[in-house]
Amino acid sequence: GNFIFMGTANNNGASTALFTKVNADFYGANGIYLGSDYSYLYGGVCVDIGIGHINGIMSGQTGYFKVWTNIPYASVTNVVYTFSHTSGPFSYANASLGIVGNVGSTSDYLGNLQLSGSIKNSSPNYLTFFSKVDFAIFDYYGRVIDVAYTFVQGSPYNYGSGTTDTALKPGETGSFSNTFAFAAYASASTYLNAFTWEEAYVALPSAAPFGVFDTP
Secondary structure, three states: OEEEEEEEEEOOOOOOEEEEEEEEEEEOHHHOEEEEEEEEOEEOEEEEOOOOEEEEEOOOOEEEEEEEEEEEHHHOOEEEEEEEEEOOOOEEOOOOEEEEEEEEEEEOOOOEEEEEEEEEEOOOOEEEEEEEEEEEEEEOOOOEEEEEEEEOEOEEEEEEOOEEEEEEOOOOEEEEEEEEEEEEHHHEEEEEEEEEEEEEEOOOOOOOOOOOOOOO
């Protein structure tokens, strides 16, 4: 029964929006202030800001958001929201992730939408870990009905300190599956998606020239 506030936002400026924050104030009957909450925009492209990779919303691009509050839905009569962001130095990520083939859509036993498919890392020499795909689900009227993310399943990778995560190696294809708790299968029409990841350079061994073999 909590109030959930979702939608899209366009970057109409000239610079790239980084750490784009959605601030929302919620009001009830007679203008009574109920509280505030916030979230950040998904969407855009994966950029490197020197301390990690995030979504950068380029000029003309659309982002999407989901602010999940603990305020009772029935109490809210008005929402006042603003956007804030930073614009600083960044570079484009070296790796490139993309959906391969069609995305399958099915219904779970509760009637919720499930999306599944495959993601490929098309980079020749960068692997990605913490590889995440975000989705905004739209209904037939173009309204956002859910925003959620899932991690892409790949190969085991030790990224330091003995910690292991799944990674997509150069040229590797991994799978994803995501269930959207607020998107009924029958009401979903289309979606937008974006990726974020961390990456590491991989020095791939060169192939032996033809005609050269090891002898016993």
